[in-house]
Amino acid sequence: MSELQRSSSFGTARPQTGRVERFLSAVGARRDDLRLALQSMFGHKLRAALTLLGIVIGVFTVISMMALTQGLQNSMNQGMGGLGANVFQIQKWPAVHFGPESAAIQKRKNLTLAQAMALRESLPQAHQIGGEVWDFGKEVSTTENVAQGIQVAGGTSEFFGNNSLPIGRGRGFGESEAMSGGRVVVLGAGVVDSLFPDREPIGAKVRLGHLELEVIGIIERQGGNPFGGNPDNLIAIPIGLFMEIYGTGRSVNITVMAESGSNLKRLMDQATAAFRVVRGLSADQDDDFDMYSNETMQQTFDNLADMVKMFMLAVCALSLLVGGIGVMNIMLVAVAERTREIGLRKALGARRMRILMQFIFEAVMLSLIGGFIGVGLGYAVSAVVRYGFTLPTEVPLWAVGLSLAVCTMIGLVFGIYPAARASKLDPAVALRDE
Amino acid sequence: MALIELQHITKTYDLGLSKVHALRDIDFNIEKGEFVAIVGQSGSGKSTLMNILGCLDVPTTGAYLLGGRDVSTLADDELADVRNLEIGFVFQSFQLLPRASALENVELPLIYRGVSPRERREKAKAALDRVQLGDRTHHKPTELSGGQRQRVAIARALVTDPSLLLADEPTGNLDSATGEDIIRLFLELHAAGNTIVLVTHEPKLAARCPRAVRVVDGLVVADGEGQRVAFENQRDIDAAAAAALAAQQQMASGLSQREPGTGAHHG
Ligand SMILES: Nc1ncnc2c1ncn2[C@@H]1O[C@H](COP(=O)(O)OP(=O)(O)OP(=O)(O)O)[C@@H](O)[C@H]1O
Ligand SMILES: [Mg+2]
Secondary structure (H helix, E strand, C coil), X not given: CHHHHHHHCCCCCCCCCCHHHHHHHHHHHHHHHHHHXXXXXXXXXXXXXXXCXXXXXXXXXXHHHHHHHXXXXXXXXXXXXXXXXXXXXXXCCCCCCCCCCCXXXXXXXXXXXXXXXXXXXXCCCCCEEEEEEEEEEEEEECXXXXXXXXXXXXXXXXXXXXXXXXXXXXXXXXXXXXXXXXXXXXXXXXXXXXXXXXXXXXXCEEEECCEEEEEEEEECCCXXXXXXXXXXXXXXXXXXXXXXXXXXXXXXXXXXXXXXXXXXXXXXXXXXXXXXXXXXXXXXXXXXXXXXXXXXHHHHHHHHHHHHHHHHHHHHHHHHHHHHHHHHHHHHHHHHHCHHXXXXXXXXXXXXXXXXXXXXXXXXXXXXXXXXXXXXXXXXXXXXXXXXXXXXXXXXXXXXXXXXXXXXXXXXHHHHHHHHHHHCCCHHHHHXXX | CCCEEEEEEEEEEECCCCEEEEEEEECCXXXXXXXXXXXXXXXXXXXXXXXXXXXXXXXXXXXXXXXXXXXXXXXXXXXXXXXXXXXXXXXXXXXXXXXXXHHHHHHHHHHCCCCCHHHHHHHHHHHHHHXXXXXXXXXXXXHCCHHHHHHHHHHHHHCCCCCEEEEECCCCCXXXXXXXXXXXXXXXXXXXXXXXXXXXXXXXHHHCCCEEEEEECCEEEEEEEHXXXXXXXXXXXXXXXXXXXXXXXXXXXXXXXXCHHHHHHHC
């Protein structure tokens, strides 16, 4: 009689009545599918790895290219320091460059302080023109404390204005002090933190190289970006003093500030003409210097970034397509190989949806693993470039998120067809498959 | 009411050009608690019948009442549910998942029933204990002998506590001693109240079952006490073999009379 009672509850014994139960069983189902997917994947490591190459390459390209682009952006932000909105800079090297410079650029002669002074004479319409020289990784000390990795700028009196580094307390150096090389120094806020944690810096002495300098001012705290060098870890000294300490071998960067409200672009054109004369170039010679403002730099960079992005998108789309076809292929092979397994699962009571889910899940896991490998490789390249080539690369999190989301999509899209095939197998036929 | 009622079941495979009548008018009942052998020669329709009994397939015509419910017209997913809840399968080739442990294999039908992992584990362990494999729960199929594999498969069939246990040639891939163990296990399960249908082409096996149904060309030609049906079956097999031998001898002698020159080569 118990059999009769059984039969009356036919089909309802399964937890399929309530919405909550159905949801819970679906969640449970997914956990089991995950386990099954991993099990079957690790049974075919090599095959899985090979077919995932497309996805790996696609994701790797996106991540590493984004890291490089971000690195350039960061380095640009650092390089420009706080070049004011109406300021442009003339320098020996191009502002943004990859790899070794061309021979023509290599042959360029240094810009000199004298040329900066000459430009002052021939470009009176500019508001002010200064010269500056930089060095990095220096050590500054007091009798008690030492600050290392400090950027040292040697500048003329225009240095603070042209770089948007206003003096917070004390004063900057004047024109004659800058040229004659007075033994004075203006400290960045970060250097003050390290050297004068509990003492008044202004009027105190600090040691730079073999010289003792008097602190005459402090630059307002800049609060650097978290990636690049800290703009507060900076000291500024008269350019004459800089050359006394470090020699005259460095090319001078010339900063030009336009009158406020005037046309910066036109001033740049005028400056180019004037500076060509200063440099003694004949009409048929190319400029042997580069010039950039915040804006032109931004444009150069944006063009570059656009090119990188287009290239990246093309490579990425192509390899993801290849990757998707790889996923579909491996899943079709899996379905064919596991026909009997599918038959068995159906015989044991797996509904179509369960089989479908299982194989879609496998496809998604597969392409996600490819995605993770690609992300890992991208991070590796980013790290290598960061430490090997000192480009402050950074992998944007959104790119990681997007890549993994796209991988999930690929798994879904390219997994559906094989999974549907699996779910439609006739169990009686599938079980007979040898 | 009988657990199983087969009412004029036919199964025709349509191969386009030709039709194979695998089952023709099968009509018998199986009561709860019975142990029935389905015996017959290769190609007689045993597996086709078992697929229908196991709801892996539906008949072309006729009705199949399982526990009073007509399951011959159900859709795929409904059949899946019936299989999950009512049927336990044992196959000739074991059909275990090679990468899963014995325990995981036995848990499989419970996964599809939506049983919680903890309960699954307990039930699967109990089922393995019941086939004396409680100490092999974490072995993979490749680490088990053929007989042990088949016992894992039987545990998997038992774990859902099905109303019907179906076994298609369960000893077909086993040596005779191991096959004997498996048959004993089935007899024990029968004694414990399980309903079992065993498909075999061996009259000797059928003889050990309380009841046997003999199928020839898709028709039931005998249904009764296992020993008697098996005896008849064996007698027919022997007679057929003797007839075949006689025909062969006759043909051989006929050939040698007509073509004495080449007869020696055939001999
Ligand atoms: N899917 C199918 N399509 C076409 N014909 C089939 C199919 N399945 C079985 N048959 C045919 O139906 C008949 C019965 O087959 P079945 O597998 O039921 O025999 P059997 O008694 O199980 O034989 P064996 O002892 O060899 O397993 C055979 O003639 C077979 O060729
Ligand atoms: Mg068969």
